Amino acid sequence: MVGDDTRIDAAHAAVRALIAAKVRFLLPMTIIYFVGYIGLTVVAGFAKDLMAIKVVGSLNVGFTLIALNYVLSWILALIYERVANRVFDPLSSAAVTSARGAAR
Amino acid sequence: MSITLIIFVLILLVTLGITYWAARRTTTTSDFYAADSQLTAAQNGFALAGDWCSAAAFLGFSGLTALYGMDGAFYALGPLVAFCTVLFLIAEPLRNSGKYTLGDVIRSRMQTRSSLLAAITGTIVVNFAYLMPQMAGAGILVRLLTGISYDWAVIFVGASMIVYVAFGGMLATTWVQIVKAVLMLGAGAIVLVLAFVLVHFDPLSFFADTEVKYGSSYLLPGNYLKNPFDQISLGLGYVLGLAGLPHVMTRFYTVPDAKTARRSVVWVMFLAGAFFAATTLFGLAAASFVGQDAIRAADKGGNLALPLLAQYLGGGKDSFGGELMLGFVAAVAVATILAVVSALTLSTSSSIAHDFYVNWMKAGHVEGRQEVWIARLAAVVIGILAIALGILAQGVNVAVLVILAICVAASANFPVLILSLFWRRFNTGGVIGGMAAGLTSSVVLAMIGPAMRGSEAIWPLVNPTIVSLPIGFLGAVVGSLITTRDFENEKRFDAFLLQVHTGSAAE
Numbered sequence: 232m233v234g235d236d237t238r239i240d241a242a243h244a245a246v247r248a249l250i251a252a253k254v255r256f257l258l259p260m261t262i263i264y265f266v267g268y269i270g271l272t273v274v275a276g277f278a279k280d281l282m283a284i285k286v287v288g289s290l291n292v293g294f295t296l297i298a299l300n301y302v303l304s305w306i307l308a309l310i311y312e313r314v315a316n317r318v319f320d321p322l323s324s325a326a327v328t329s330a331r332g333a334a335r
Numbered sequence: 336m337s338i339t340l341i342i343f344v345l346i347l348l349v350t351l352g353i354t355y356w357a358a359r360r361t362t363t364t365s366d367f368y369a370a371d372s373q374l375t376a377a378q379n380g381f382a383l384a385g386d387w388c389s390a391a392a393f394l395g396f397s398g399l400t401a402l403y404g405m406d407g408a409f410y411a412l413g414p415l416v417a418f419c420t421v422l423f424l425i426a427e428p429l430r431n432s433g434k435y436t437l438g439d440v441i442r443s444r445m446q447t448r449s450s451l452l453a454a455i456t457g458t459i460v461v462n463f464a465y466l467m468p469q470m471a472g473a474g475i476l477v478r479l480l481t482g483i484s485y486d487w488a489v490i491f492v493g494a495s496m497i498v499y500v501a502f503g504g505m506l507a508t509t510w511v512q513i514v515k516a517v518l519m520l521g522a523g524a525i526v527l528v529l530a531f532v533l534v535h536f537d538p539l540s541f542f543a544d545t546e547v548k549y550g551s552s553y554l555l556p557g558n559y560l561k562n563p564f565d566q567i568s569l570g571l572g573y574v575l576g577l578a579g580l581p582h583v584m585t586r587f588y589t590v591p592d593a594k595t596a597r598r599s600v601v602w603v604m605f606l607a608g609a610f611f612a613a614t615t616l617f618g619l620a621a622a623s624f625v626g627q628d629a630i631r632a633a634d635k636g637g638n639l640a641l642p643l644l645a646q647y648l649g650g651g652k653d654s655f656g657g658e659l660m661l662g663f664v665a666a667v668a669v670a671t672i673l674a675v676v677s678a679l680t681l682s683t684s685s686s687i688a689h690d691f692y693v694n695w696m697k698a699g700h701v702e703g704r705q706e707v708w709i710a711r712l713a714a715v716v717i718g719i720l721a722i723a724l725g726i727l728a729q730g731v732n733v734a735v736l737v738i739l740a741i742c743v744a745a746s747a748n749f750p751v752l753i754l755s756l757f758w759r760r761f762n763t764g765g766v767i768g769g770m771a772a773g774l775t776s777s778v779v780l781a782m783i784g785p786a787m788r789g790s791e792a793i794w795p796l797v798n799p800t801i802v803s804l805p806i807g808f809l810g811a812v813v814g815s816l817i818t819t820r821d822f823e824n825e826k827r828f829d830a831f832l833l834q835v836h837t838g839s840a841a842e
Contacts, residue, residue: 242833243829243832243833246829246832246833246836246837249836249837250832250836253836257423257424260419260423261419261420261423261424264416264419265574268412268413268416268570268574269567269570269571269574271570272409272566272567272569272570273563273567275405275409275556275557275563275566276556276557276562276563276564276566276567277563279555279556279557282405282555282556283551283554283555287539288539288542288543289539289542289543289545289546289554290539290542291554291555293405293554293555293556294405294408294542294554294615297405297408297409297412297615298612300412300416301412301415301608301611301612304415304416304418304419304604304608305604305605305608307419308418308419308422308600308601308604308605309601311422311423311597312597312598312601315427315594315597316594320594323836323837323838324837326833326836326837326839327833327837327839330833330837330839331839
């Protein structure tokens with residue numbers, strides 16, 4: 232790799248900023264879907280009574296939570312796409328630009 | 336039965352036409368392995384839906400719900416949530432850092448031969464564990480649906496997939512998957528609308544009716560997976576295992592960039608997710624209209640719940656509408672199997688040709704045209720092997736292999752991939768340690784568990800992921816820490832991170 236060290240450092244700093252932004256958004260989002268889904272399997276296994284409570288007619292809490300998990304996954308996917316387009320992509324372009332500068 | 340055959344022959348002619356078209360456009364390695372990375376997000380999203388919905392999803396989820404109520408709904412939910420892991424952590428880094436295979440990612444990070452061999456092992460074990468039960472399932476299903484014998488059904492399915500993959504490579508495989516996904520979603524939509532019309536658009540009546548017929552416990556968890564830890568273990572296996580399935584990962588190399596990869600995951604989450612949610616309603620509707628006794632009488636595992644429901648909604652047995660609907664759903668089920676086995680064959684032959692022969696044996700010194708021919712040859716050999724294994728598997732308990740595929744993917748491939756992408760200190764020792772620990776613990780626990788040994792099981796869980804996954808991660812971390820630090824590798828890691836997160840090489 233050609234280029235002076237300070238510019239390489241600048242490129243790496245830009246990548247680190249991108250990673251920090253990813254961690255800031257993705258850590259909570261990952262915790263939400265993971266706890267939401269694995270938590271549901273734990274509740275299904277150990278709190279059957281809770282799952283049996285009726286919500287509307289014969290529809291119980293269990294099926295309602297399963298339906299909510301679908302909706303949650305879809306919402307998180309759309310949020311991710313929005314955040315990636317608006318936050319991650321500009322940071323990624325910035326990192327590429329400074330890396331190209333470093334290589335020149 | 337004749338309607339099934341007619342519809343199926345039509346599907347077959349379309350897919351062969353696609354293969355002929357694709358074969359003329361497949362000359363370079365990039366064409367063969369990755370459809371020249373030219374697919375759009377929507378195309379890849381449909382293909383991913385075709386890839387990820389096996390017959391187990393198309394027929395199995397509805398059947399499980401019909402026979403066991405809520406546990407079937409759990410089975411259907413996991414495969415959607417799994418795409419959150421893929422979307423957040425895997426899809427874009429894979430697109431940015433790899434070329435055609437899992438082996439490429441590991442090789443570009445570690446630059447050692449032994450780590451490449453570990454990645455090849457993970458790919459081939461998972462793919463064959465997945466492929467063999469699909470072949471056996473194809474044999475049973477095609478025999479059930481068309482009346483031809485098991486052996487001939489396996490040979491027929493195997494021969495078709497060899498033709499798709501060997502001649503048309505990724506382009507043909509992709510379009511076979513897209514056709515299958517469109518047919519599957521179309522069949523699902525028709526069945527859903529007909530079922531809704533019958534209950535005057537009140538889906539709650541499915542719950543009410545099945546509760547009356549089969550008791551309140553039907554709508555509660557624990558009818559199929561009796562051990563609560565099995566429920567959790569299955570969930571973990573799905574959510575992290577999808578990200579370790581080589582034939583799914585390969586799909587992200589068929590798009591031009593990370594943005595398209597991202598968009599294609601959003602597509603599949605809505606397409607496949609909607610279908611998975613619908614399978615729960617199909618199951619309840621089948622239990623309500625067709626009845627559990629009739630479903631069990633047709634197939635003990637419940638796999639014919641959806642075709643029988645379609646027959647009922649079309650007008651019932653011996654009516655033209657009923658036979659047409661049954662024939663259509665049955666033909667789509669066979670198309671579903673063809674699409675999945677083709678993807679598995681392609682992914683395995685890519686690993687054998689690209690990772691093993693070209694990069695491991697020949698250190699990359701193989702001409703492109705020659706590599707394509709080797710990959711085609713590998714597809715033929717793997718296809719023949721899959722046919723032989725499928726025939727041998729008749730009457731053998733293949734359930735353990737299904738569990739093994741997803742469990743090894745979650746416990747060996749996933750830890751190795753995720754640590755390669757995100758941990759600076761990770762080295763070749765870690766790759767080998769993680770692969771060995773995840774693989775061994777999955778195989779041993781599955782073999783001594785109830786899926787293999789029934790009531791004589793030494794180990795209580797059907798799905799061992801809850802234990803084998805931490806063992807896999809432990810093996811990867813310990814393997815890295817006890818072997819010598821690879822300072823060259825750690826120094827390269829900054830450049831690797833740039834590649835992983837931006838798709839742009841440092842030099």
